[in-house]
Amino acid sequence: MVRNYSVYDVFTENKLAGNPLAVIFDGDDLSDEAMQSIAREMNLSETVFVCRSTNPAHSASLRIFTPGRELPFAGHPTVGTAIALAERDHAGQGGSLDLVCVLEERVGPVRCAVRLRQQQASFAEFDLPRKSQQINLALDKLGIANALGLQPGELGFENHTPSLWSAGVPFLLIPVRDIGTAGRVEFDPQLWEKTVPFVDGALASAYLYCRGAINHTAKFHARMFASGMGIVEDPATGSAVAALSGAIHHFDRLPDGHHPSIIEQGVEMGRPSLIHLHIDVSGGEIANARIGGQAVGIASGTMEL
Numbered sequence: 001m002v003r004n005y006s007v008y009d010v011f012t013e014n015k016l017a018g019n020p021l022a023v024i025f026d027g028d029d030l031s032d033e034a035m036q037s038i039a040r041e042m043n044l045s046e047t048v049f050v051c052r053s054t055n056p057a058h059s060a061s062l063r064i065f066t067p068g069r070e071l072p073f074a075g076h077p078t079v080g081t082a083i084a085l086a087e088r089d090h091a092g093q094g095g096s097l098d099l100v101c102v103l104e105e106r107v108g109p110v111r112c113a114v115r116l117r118q119q120q121a122s123f124a125e126f127d128l129p130r131k132s133q134q135i136n137l138a139l140d141k142l143g144i145a146n147a148l149g150l151q152p153g154e155l156g157f158e159n160h161t162p163s164l165w166s167a168g169v170p171f172l173l174i175p176v177r178d179i180g181t182a183g184r185v186e187f188d189p190q191l192w193e194k195t196v197p198f199v200d201g202a203l204a205s206a207y208l209y210c211r212g213a214i215n216h217t218a219k220f221h222a223r224m225f226a227s228g229m230g231i232v233e234d235p236a237t238g239s240a241v242a243a244l245s246g247a248i249h250h251f252d253r254l255p256d257g258h259h260p261s262i263i264e265q266g267v268e269m270g271r272p273s274l275i276h277l278h279i280d281v282s283g284g285e286i287a288n289a290r291i292g293g294q295a296v297g298i299a300s301g302t303m304e305l
Contacts, residue, residue: 001026006088006300007044010080011236011265011273011293013121018273019236019266020298021080022047025088027063032070034305039065045234048077050085058109059085059101068230069202072106073129073168075238075275075291082112082124083295090116105129107168125276125292128167132246132289135164135199143195144174148206149186157210160251167242170199171207171224178210179221183268189227203228207240209263218264218274220244235266236273238291245279245289254281 003026012018022042027035027049039047049063062081064071086099097116102109103126112126139162145152155162160175176182185208196204205226213221222244224234241263248254248261259279266273276292 001029002302002304004300004302006084007298008080008084008295009298010076010295011238011275013294013296015296015298017266017271018295019076019234019271020044021077021295023081023084024049027051030305035063035065036070038303038305040067043067045231046071046074046077048081050081053104055104057102058104061104064105066226066229066231068228070106071169071229071239073110073239075240075242076236076293078103078105078110078112078126079124079238079291079293080295082114082126083122084297086114086116086124087122087297094118121294121296123292123294125278125290128242128245128289128291130167131286132165132167132243134246134250135166135170137164137197137199139164139172139197140195143191144172147188147191147195148174148208149188150176150181150184154181158251160247163247164197164199164204165243165246166199167239167245169239169243170202170204171240171243172196172204173244173247174206174208176208176210179212179214182208182210182221182223185223187225187233189225192225192227205229205240207237207244209244213264214267215262215264215272215274218262220261220263221267222263222265223268224265233269235269235271236275236293237265238275238293241275241277241291242289245277245286249279249281249286254279256281256283
């Protein structure tokens with residue numbers, strides 16, 4: 001069978017930057033094993049398989065695979081697929097379009113808003129299907145520092161300390177002193193696997209962050225390492241930023257109101273990315289959080305499988 005696919009660079013307005021994503025548009029009759037094999041063949045951070053939804057109110061059902069395993073939820077596949085489907089379905093219409101769609105993921109339905117503009121990279125944002133929750137497990141700060149090639153004193157800033165959070169995918173969020181410290185990280189996957197706890201059967205991935213950024217529009221600089229997903233380093237990780245929303249609210253004690261941030265990631269890889277995060281706080285708690293970004297098509301074609 002001939003299957004159509006596209007590759008998008010996500011969380012960027014520039015081609016050959018951001019986080020590349022493969023979108024396979026015809027995924028209905030593929031087995032789990034076939035999807036995993038295709039994801040390994042594409043060898044990108046994630047590959048999405050678009051399937052028909054049984055709910056007529058939903059645009060599609062998504063299966064998301066890294067080269068190593070399936071994920072219940074991920075940010076850059078959500079943004080990239082929402083834009084890919086919108087551009088495919090509205091190609092040639094011209095002008096500006098504002099669209100809303102619902103994508104089914106293993107974590108649950110995800111509501112997305114998409115903006116299509118002439119001569120501009122398309123933008124999509126989605127409501128977090130789950131609020132970020134802290135996972136209270138003992139952490140070995142010395143072991144974490146060793147796995148990152150840092151000194152224990154280089155972990156943390158202000159009142160931010162290493163902590164486990166999840167909005168569908170677990171991450172060990174590691175604040176580091178500054179951008180220079182983040183740039184010196186030498187990640188050791190063997191030490192990481194010996195040090196870090198498993199959450200719901202999955203090894204928690206490393207998400208380092210600090211205040212400040214190379215890009216003046218961003219408030220935070222970040223890096224992500226995920227040996228358990230078959231990813232050495234990821235240039236943009238929406239699911240990690242979803243988890244980070246809880247940590248920002250917790251450590252920064254956000255007051256009631258709307259709190260926008262941009263997180264910069266991928267700089268050290270030569271694939272700079274900008275991830276938009278919006279946190280709405282009411283009654284001292286997160287009422288809603290959204291993640292968004294731009295994406296640009298880089299390739300399209302067919303595969304015979």
